[in-house]
Structures are given as structure tokens and as C-alpha cells.
Amino acid sequence: MAGNGKKKGIARLLELAGQKRTLLVASAVLSTFSMLVLLVPFLAIYRVLAEFLEHASAPGRIDVALIKRWSFVTVVSLVAGFALMYAGGMASHIAAFRLLYGLRIQLTERLGNLSLGYYDRSSTGKIKKIVEHDVEKIEKFVAHQLPDVVNAAAMAFALIGGMFYLQPWLALACLLPIALGFWAQFSMMMGERSRQALRQYYDAIESISSSSIQYVRGMPSIKIFGQTVHSFRRFYLDMTQYRDFLLRYADDFRHGYVTYRVLLLSLAAFIMPVGVFLLSRDPRNVSFAAVLLLFLALSPGIAVPIFKLNGLASTLGMIAESVRRVDELLDEPELTEPARPRVPTEYTIAFERVGFCYEGTAGERIRALSDVSFVARQGEVTAIVGPSGSGKTTVAELIARFWDTQEGAITIGGADIRDIPVGKLMELLSFVFQDSFLFSDTVYNNIAMGNPGASREEVYRAAQAAQCSEFIEALPQGYETRIGQGGVYLSGGEEQRVSVARALLKNAPILVLDEATAYADPENEHRMQRALRELMRGKTVIMIAHRLRTIRGADNIIALRQGTIAEQGRHDELLRLQGLYAGMWNAYVEASNWRLGERGHSDGADSPNDGGQSRMVD
Numbered sequence: 001m002a003g004n005g006k007k008k009g010i011a012r013l014l015e016l017a018g019q020k021r022t023l024l025v026a027s028a029v030l031s032t033f034s035m036l037v038l039l040v041p042f043l044a045i046y047r048v049l050a051e052f053l054e055h056a057s058a059p060g061r062i063d064v065a066l067i068k069r070w071s072f073v074t075v076v077s078l079v080a081g082f083a084l085m086y087a088g089g090m091a092s093h094i095a096a097f098r099l100l101y102g103l104r105i106q107l108t109e110r111l112g113n114l115s116l117g118y119y120d121r122s123s124t125g126k127i128k129k130i131v132e133h134d135v136e137k138i139e140k141f142v143a144h145q146l147p148d149v150v151n152a153a154a155m156a157f158a159l160i161g162g163m164f165y166l167q168p169w170l171a172l173a174c175l176l177p178i179a180l181g182f183w184a185q186f187s188m189m190m191g192e193r194s195r196q197a198l199r200q201y202y203d204a205i206e207s208i209s210s211s212s213i214q215y216v217r218g219m220p221s222i223k224i225f226g227q228t229v230h231s232f233r234r235f236y237l238d239m240t241q242y243r244d245f246l247l248r249y250a251d252d253f254r255h256g257y258v259t260y261r262v263l264l265l266s267l268a269a270f271i272m273p274v275g276v277f278l279l280s281r282d283p284r285n286v287s288f289a290a291v292l293l294l295f296l297a298l299s300p301g302i303a304v305p306i307f308k309l310n311g312l313a314s315t316l317g318m319i320a321e322s323v324r325r326v327d328e329l330l331d332e333p334e335l336t337e338p339a340r341p342r343v344p345t346e347y348t349i350a351f352e353r354v355g356f357c358y359e360g361t362a363g364e365r366i367r368a369l370s371d372v373s374f375v376a377r378q379g380e381v382t383a384i385v386g387p388s389g390s391g392k393t394t395v396a397e398l399i400a401r402f403w404d405t406q407e408g409a410i411t412i413g414g415a416d417i418r419d420i421p422v423g424k425l426m427e428l429l430s431f432v433f434q435d436s437f438l439f440s441d442t443v444y445n446n447i448a449m450g451n452p453g454a455s456r457e458e459v460y461r462a463a464q465a466a467q468c469s470e471f472i473e474a475l476p477q478g479y480e481t482r483i484g485q486g487g488v489y490l491s492g493g494e495e496q497r498v499s500v501a502r503a504l505l506k507n508a509p510i511l512v513l514d515e516a517t518a519y520a521d522p523e524n525e526h527r528m529q530r531a532l533r534e535l536m537r538g539k540t541v542i543m544i545a546h547r548l549r550t551i552r553g554a555d556n557i558i559a560l561r562q563g564t565i566a567e568q569g570r571h572d573e574l575l576r577l578q579g580l581y582a583g584m585w586n587a588y589v590e591a592s593n594w595r596l597g598e599r600g601h602s603d604g605a606d607s608p609n610d611g612g613q614s615r616m617v618d
């Protein structure tokens with residue numbers, strides 16, 4: 001990632017800005033001219049002052065035409081200066097917005113090509129901050145700070161050069177406090193300590209960003225469980241840490257900053273004694289008096305470009321950190337496309353001695369699967385069961401290359417999944433998760449995204465088969481009703497049926513169901529099972545289930561224990577083994593009977609012995 005020879009920090013920032021070189025050069029030239037033209041009124045002040053002082057004892061001899069001429073020049077130069085400044089600003093803003101657009105497109109393309117596991121690792125808050133906040137920092141640098149630095153530097157050089165030309169001693173009196181101020185500021189603000197502080201600042205912002213998202217998402221739990229819930233505590237802790245960090249930061253740097261500002265804002269206090277001393281040696285030198293007055297008039301203005309340059313220097317570190325974070329995301333490895341692609345025509349999935357470890361936050365390896373081998377045949381249902389944390393979800397996610405296996409291989413129709421082009425692999429798979437994700441869009445579009453080329457008829461047929469046409473037609477605008485903000489909210493079961501309709505429409509040959517009937521009540525579950533039976537016909541089906549009743553009829557049941565296969569076979573075979581599966585089944589039956597006992601009567605809906613009427617797979 002970092003070792004790819006890519007430039008870093010300011011150099012990388014300038015490289016990014018360099019993509020819009022022509023516009024930026026135009027902006028710099030226009031800004032510099034604008035600044036030089038805007039200095040002309042100071043020259044006018046000097047000439048008029050000199051004229052007044054020269055003829056102070058005989059005002060009648062003052063050259064009125066000269067004063068009118070300089071007044072006219074002042075007005076023209078102000079208008080021209082501001083027009084040039086406007087044109088320069090336009091050029092830099094156009095460059096910045098184009099850069100912003102380009103970066104955001106690159107980032108979103110990269111986000112679309114990353115392995116799905118990246119999203120498990122990275123919080124939404126972190127990604128959101130990079131795409132919004134960090135990119136905007138770069139845009140602001142190009143739009144404002146880059147032109148500012150050019151014209152501030154031009155102004156500073158023009159002023160200092162002019163001052164030395166007019167009166168070197170007064171110029172030195174001005175430069176001394178500027179040099180002292182810079183020394184006070186930079187001796188504190190530069191170096192590793194400052195860079196570390198910046199990094200901490202960014203980490204704190206990212207933390208707040210992700211914990212605030214969690215806080216908002218967890219609001220129902222917060223309301224129910226009061227202030228003890230995790231997301232609130234984390235949010236509160238992040239806010240407190242951020243506050244403490246800022247207070248420490250301000251405390252560390254305040255002396256340098258205050259000294260610097262006080263010195264720069266009191267240049268007149270340094271010019272005055274030197275000026276008075278020089279004037280006392282030659283009190284009749286009228287032109288020196290005019291120069292001294294000009295210096296005093298200019299002294300507050302000298303601080304402006306210097307503050308700008310310094311402001312940029314202190315934010316440059318922040319922008320460089322933003323660039324680093326944007327580059328980090330741009331350098332995230334994409335899913336590799338195979339050198340010699342293979343496209344399977346048969347869809348049996350085989351795990352061959354698969355081992356997999358997650359990487360923990362401190363880089364440690366967390367083993368999730370070891371030596372897992374099984375075959376999920378096309379047209380059959382393979383169920384995966386096991387206690388919590390035994391690796392069921394990992395098995396399902398590895399098939400979609402959320403992560404790549406570190407040991408062994410996974411094949412589809414004999415082709416290693418790493419040899420199947422990524423787009424093709426995604427075409428082959430349909431997932432129905434426990435928590436279905438629906439977009440804030442119409443119901444119709446939510447189903448249609450399963451197959452963007454599908455006709456309206458096909459979308460309606462999929463909805464019908466997924467048992468959701470009835471409730472969709474009862475919605476205020478039917479299929480055109482928006483889901484989520486500004487529209488309607490669906491129940492968990494309804495959302496799941498919409499996602500089954502989406503999967504039906506996609507009609508992929510491999511189907512992975514992760515606890516697909518989790519939200520269904522007895523009535524809905526029956527409908528869901530009918531929908532799923534439709535969806536599963538002829539496919540390779542991998543089904544993760546906690547409610548064992550739903551997988552009793554599976555062709556093969558894989559029972560996982562701590563990332564390894566403890567047993568595999570059909571329901572009856574596994575019961576006879578009297579091992580892990582039999583233990584889970586007995587516990588499940590007991591739990592179901594306990595519930596029935598509590599209610600005092602049996603409606604048969606949740607019974608594991610319900611004669612197969614509600615069996616998902618038979």
C-alpha cells in the first residue's frame with residue numbers, strides 16, 4: 001500500500017492538484033495580478049501624502065490635478081483588482097470542483113470493487129468521513145488556499161521589497177517582530193509531536209463519526225435500556241476524549257500562537273521608535289515623514305498575507321493527513337481478477353480443506369475455520385448448523401469472496417472461485433440475509449434491482465411468488481410506494497419477502513440463505529417457506545439455520561464445532577450418531593416443548609414434530 005512508490009503528504013497533494021494544472025496556473029496568475037493591482041492605492045496614498053507634506057506651509061501650491069489623477073488611478077485599480085480576483089477565484093473553484101468530482105468517483109468505484117469483507121472491517125462512519133470530509137478538505141485547499149498562498153506570497157514579497165526600497169531601517173524594524181513571531185509559532189507547531197497530534201485529532205473525529213452513527217441507529221435500544229447501553233457509552237466516551245484532546249492541544253500550543261499574533265499585530269510599535277529616532281536626527285526631512293506615515297498605514301496590512309501563509313502552513317499538515325486517508329482507501333486491494341478466467345456451467349460447490357483466520361484489530365489472527373471439506377450439490381439443500389461462533393456465517397461469506405481463503409480452496413462446478421471473474425461470481429450467487437437491506441426507493445425498484453433487465457411482468461411475478469404482492473398492492477401507491485424515510489416502513493417479515501422476490505428475480509443458480517425466516521410469525525413463515533421452495537427449485541442451496549426444524553429435510557447437514565466439521569449427513573443419520581447435532585436437536589425440542597407447555601396448548605406451529613406441514617425442505 002505505502003510501498004508502491006506513490007508520493008505522500010504535500011507532494012501528493014500537489015500531484016493531485018497538478019491534474020488541473022492549466023486552471024490553477026491561470027488562477028495563480030490572475031490572483032497575483034489582482035494583488036499587485038490592489039497595492040496601487042497604497043502608492044497613491046504615499047504620493048498624495050508626500051504632496052501634502054511638501055506643501056504643508058503653503059497649501060495653495062498643492063497640485064490638485066496630481067491628487068485627482070491618483071484618485072482616479074485608485075478607483076480603476078480597485079475595480080480591476082477585484083475583477084481579477086473574481087476571475088482567479090472562479091478558475092480555482094472550477095479546478096477544485098472537478099478534482100472533487102474525480103476523487104469521489106474514484107473512491108466510489110473503488111468501494112464498489114473491494115471485497116465485501118472490507119465493509120465488515122471498516123465502520124460506515126470512517127468511510128463516510130473519507131468520502132465527504134477528507135475529499136472536501138482537498139477541494140478547499142485547491143479552491144481557496146492554493147490561490148491564497150500565491151497571492152499572499154506575491155503581496156508579501158512586493159510589500160517587503162517596496163519597504164526596503166523606500167527605507168531599509170524601517171523595513172528591518174518591521175521584519176524583526178515578524179521573524180520573532182514565526183520562530184515562536186513554528187518551534188512549537190512543527191515536528192513529530194504536531195504530526196502525532198493531528199493523527200490523534202483525525203482518529204478522534206472518525207471515532208465520533210462512527211459512534212454517532214451507532215448512537216442514532218441504536219436509539220430504540222437506548223430508549224429501552226436507558227443510558228447504560230453500549231452505543232451511548234461509546235458516543236459519550238468519544239465526545240469526552242475529543243474534548244480532552246482539544247483542550248490539551250490548545251494548551252500545548254497557546255503560548256507560541258499568542259506570541260506570534262501579538263507580535264504581528266503590533267508592527268507599528270516597532271516602526272514608531274525607529275522612525276521617531278531617525279526623524280529626530282533630521283526633523284526637516286519631509287519625504288522621510290511621508291515614508292514613515294506610509295509604513296504606519298501599511299503595518300496592519302503586512303500582517304494579512306503573513307497570517308494567510310501561516311494559516312496555510314498549519315492546515316497543510318491536516319490536508320496531508322486527509323490525502324493520506326483518501327489514498328489509503330484508493331490503495332485498498334481490489335478483488336483480484338483471474339489471469340485465466342473460468343466460467344462454470346455446473347454449480348456444485350466444494351470446500352476442499354478450507355482454513356481461514358480473521359485479522360484482529362491488533363493484527364492478530366483469529367481462527368474461524370480449519371480443514372473444512374464438504375460438497376453442496378446442485379439441486380440439493382445443504383444446511384449448516386452449529387453453536388454460535390462455530391463459523392457458519394464465515395462459510396457462507398467465503399463463497400461470495402467476502403474474504404479469500406488462506407488454506408485450501410472453494411470450487412464451483414470444479415472452478416476455483418478465485419478463477420471466476422468477480423462479476424460472473426456475483427451473478428451466480430443470491431443471498432437472503434437475516435437482516436434484509438432495502439434501499440430508500442420504491443418497492444418496485446427494490447425488487448427490480450435483482451435483475452435490472454427484467455420486464456414489469458417479471459417483477460410482478462417474482463413478487464407474487466415471494467408472497468408479497470398482497471401487501472404491496474395494499475400500500476398507498478402500490479409498487480411505487482417508497483420504502484423508508486418519507487415513505488412507509490415494512491415489517492421484518494415483509495422486508496424479507498421483498499428480498500426473496502429480489503432473489504427470485506435474479507434467479508441465480510446458487511442460493512445462500514442466512515436465517516431467512518428469522519422474522520416470520522407462523523402465518524408468515526408458512527408463506528415464506530412457499531416462497532423459498534419456489535426460489536430453491538433446482539438450485540445449489542446453502543442454508544444457515546438456528547431453528548433446526550427448518551432444515552430437517554435438508555439433503556446434507558453440516559454440523560460445525562469451533563470452525564471444524566464435527567458431523568455431516570441427513571437429519572436421521574445425525575440423530576443416530578448421538579453427537580453434536582443430536583444434542584442441539586434435543587435442546588431445540590426441549591425449548592419448543594417448554595414454550596408449548598407455557599402456553600398450555602399446542603397450535604403445532606413451532607413444534608419440531610409437526611408432521612412436516614411447515615417443513616421448509618422436504
Ligand SMILES: Nc1ncnc2c1ncn2[C@@H]1O[C@H](COP(=O)(O)OP(=O)(O)OP(=O)(O)O)[C@@H](O)[C@H]1O
Pocket residue numbers: 120121358359360366367368386387388389390391392393394395
Ligand atoms: N470480522 C471479524 N473479525 C474477527 N473475527 C471474526 C469476524 N467475524 C467473525 N469472527 C470470529 O470468527 C468466528 C466464527 O464467526 P461466525 O460469525 O462465522 O460464526 P457463526 O457460527 O455464524 O456465529 P452466529 O451463529 O453467532 O452468527 C467467531 O469466533 C467470531 O468471533
